[in-house]
Amino acid sequence: MPLSEKYRPRTFKELVGNDSVKERLKQWIGSWLMGKKQKPILLYGKVGVGKTSLAHVLAKQYNLHMIVISASDIRDAEHIRKLIPTTTMRKTLFGQMPVILIDDVDTLAYSSREDRGAVPAIAQLIRESGIPILLTANDVWDKKIASIRQLCELVQMKAPSYKQIEVVLKRVVKEEGIATSDKVIETIAKEANGDVRAALNDLEARRLGNRDREVDIFTLIKMIFYGKPIKEIANKLRLVDEDIGTIKLWIDENIPAFFNVNDELADAFNWLSKADVYGGGTYEFGRIKKTGAWKLYRYVPALIAAVSTARKESSSYGRFNRPAYINYMFKTQYLRNMRDAVCGKVSKRLHMNRREVWEDFPLYARILLKGGEDSKNYFRLDDKEWSFIKEVVEGKHGKSNHHKG
Ligand SMILES: Nc1ncnc2c1ncn2[C@@H]1O[C@H](COP(=O)(O)OP(=O)(O)OP(=O)(O)O)[C@@H](O)[C@H]1O
Ligand SMILES: [Mg+2]
Numbered sequence: 001m002p003l004s005e006k007y008r009p010r011t012f013k014e015l016v017g018n019d020s021v022k023e024r025l026k027q028w029i030g031s032w033l034m035g036k037k038q039k040p041i042l043l044y045g046k047v048g049v050g051k052t053s054l055a056h057v058l059a060k061q062y063n064l065h066m067i068v069i070s071a072s073d074i075r076d077a078e079h080i081r082k083l084i085p086t087t088t089m090r091k092t093l094f095g096q097m098p099v100i101l102i103d104d105v106d107t108l109a110y111s112s113r114e115d116r117g118a119v120p121a122i123a124q125l126i127r128e129s130g131i132p133i134l135l136t137a138n139d140v141w142d143k144k145i146a147s148i149r150q151l152c153e154l155v156q157m158k159a160p161s162y163k164q165i166e167v168v169l170k171r172v173v174k175e176e177g178i179a180t181s182d183k184v185i186e187t188i189a190k191e192a193n194g195d196v197r198a199a200l201n202d203l204e205a206r207r208l209g210n211r212d213r214e215v216d217i218f219t220l221i222k223m224i225f226y227g228k229p230i231k232e233i234a235n236k237l238r239l240v241d242e243d244i245g246t247i248k249l250w251i252d253e254n255i256p257a258f259f260n261v262n263d264e265l266a267d268a269f270n271w272l273s274k275a276d277v278y279g280g281g282t283y284e285f286g287r288i289k290k291t292g293a294w295k296l297y298r299y300v301p302a303l304i305a306a307v308s309t310a311r312k313e314s315s316s317y318g319r320f321n322r323p324a325y326i327n328y329m330f331k332t333q334y335l336r337n338m339r340d341a342v343c344g345k346v347s348k349r350l351h352m353n354r355r356e357v358w359e360d361f362p363l364y365a366r367i368l369l370k371g372g373e374d375s376k377n378y379f380r381l382d383d384k385e386w387s388f389i390k391e392v393v394e395g396k397h398g399k400s401n402h403h404k405g
Contacts, residue, residue, distance in 0.1 A: 004200040007172050009053050010060065016167055016196075017160035018050065024155055025058050032132045033062070033097060040126055040133035042105070042149065044140035045157035047380065048197035051136040054157070055101045058134070065096040070103040080121035099132045100125075106137040107348045109144040119147060126151045138380065159194020162186070168196055169203055178207055179216070201341070205334045221250050253321050338388040342368075345379045365392040 009015035012022050021043070031038050043051045059066040069080065083100075102108070102122060109119050126133060126148065135152060137145065160168075166189045173180055184206070192199035223233045237247070339361060346364060347354040357364055368375045368389050376386050 002201065003172055003176070003204045004197045007168070007175075007200065009050065009057055012057055012061065014168075014171070015050050015053055015057055016164040018054070018157050021054070021155055021157055025054065029058060029062050029064070029097075029099075029132065037130065038132065039153045040135060040151065042135040042137060042140065042152035042154050043157055044137045044154065046159050046194055047138060048192075048195035049157050049159050050196060051157055052101075052103055055103075055134045055136065059099055059101075063096055064099045064132075066099050066101055068101045068103060070108070080118060080125055083125065097132070099134060100129070102133065102135040104137065104348065105135045105148060106139045106142045106145055107351075109142065109148075119144060123147050123151060160196060161194075162189040162192070165189040165192055165194075165196055165199050169199060172200065172203065178203070180206075198341075201337045205337050217247070217250055220247070221254060224251065225254060250322075335388075338385060342379075342381065342385050342389065345381060345385075349379055362392060365389045369393050 015022070025041065028038050028041055043054065045051055056066070058064070067083070069083070105122065108122075135148070140149060140154060166185055169185045169189060172178070173185065180203075185203075188199050188202045188206070192202065220233070220236050223236055339358065342365075343354050343357045343361065346352070346368070347357045350357075368379065368381075371378070375381075381389070
């Protein structure tokens with residue numbers, strides 16, 4: 001799960017910025033709960049500022065039963081009309097107030113074909129339903145949704161400041177145990193330009209290639225391979241802020257270069273595999289501590305450290321390699337994030353399955369590029385995404401098996 005999903009805010013406090021919007025929503029739902037009918041609220045604002053999240057937080061904090069309508073489940077107007085009778089009920093079976101979320105109503109207007117009339121159907125739903133309705137949109141002034149807009153109270157969500165984004169990043173960094181610096185966090189927060197999702201994706205992309213962390217890992221690996229006492233290594237290992245799976249990758253990668261005698265090699269790998277068995281794979285220290293599984297886990301550092309005992313006088317001193325896998329992940333993680341972002345925007349606009357766009361990406365990249373500025377604007381692609389598309393078309397990121405055409 002991407003960090004941005006994993007750390008979707010759960011409370012009003014975790015959702016940074018837009019305090020007055022939060023207050024307005026609380027008032028609004030308060031009135032509904034007292035039996036006073038209110039106009040639907042249309043939350044609008046830039047991508048990744050927390051529109052969808054805020055709707056979910058409200059539902060959660062007020063124990064509402066939320067029905068979500070988004071572009072991906074709308075096929076036609078009929079689909080929406082079928083919902084209307086259910087939306088006149090005031091309470092659900094469990095006594096919860098229902099609320100409808102019509103997410104990304106602007107793209108929804110594009111995603112259904114005109115003749116199928118999703119927009120009039122939504123307008124009808126708004127007029128006839130007796131329950132709270134929230135809507136979200138990026139482009140609230142789009143002509144296509146004018147008839148819906150008229151029926152709503154417009155509430156703008158502003159982009160959080162970089163300071164506020166820093167708060168989000170710091171929470172994630174802490175909970176994930178990511179080793180990074182305040183400077184890096186500040187840079188990410190500033191570069192995000194108010195888009196919190198982008199900031200979290202950026203953090204995730206850098207996570208695998210963080211140099212600060214590698215300094216520590218180098219020290220640790222050196223201690224292991226130069227045969228320092230196990231106790232010292234085990235202590236260092238506990239301090240290294242890195243998940244055990246990654247540490248093992250480093251050891252694995254470097255064993256062949258440092259243990260040049262056959263039985264040394266076998267011995268080293270043997271210890272490493274024992275660490276695997278006791279470690280249960282890729283647990284992280286932080287998580288282990290929380291769940292209490294550390295009782296078993298405390299053997300692992302000693303076992304990894306014991307790899308060092310496989311080293312004998314005869315062994316050579318070589319150069320350390322960064323595991324190929326980490327290099328690979330660092331590169332592909334970034335590419336995947338970019339590709340994901342573009343696919344998300346394109347599939348939203350075209351009402352397509354995200355996977356379809358993903359699989360035929362090189363083809364879509366060509367079409368997008370051909371459309372020039374117009375398609376850049378239409379799909380709301382930013383400069384980074386646009387240059388990524390160019391690079392794909394130029395073949396910089398390798399040939400894709402899926403290319404048709
Ligand atoms: N104000 C915020 N506080 C904390 N996290 C946020 C905030 N806004 C966005 N995020 C993070 O970014 C992710 C995406 O946010 P969300 O889906 O709410 O954005 P959105 O405004 O609905 O964007 P879009 O226009 O693309 O639908 C969230 O899962 C969360 O991790
Ligand atoms: Mg949204």
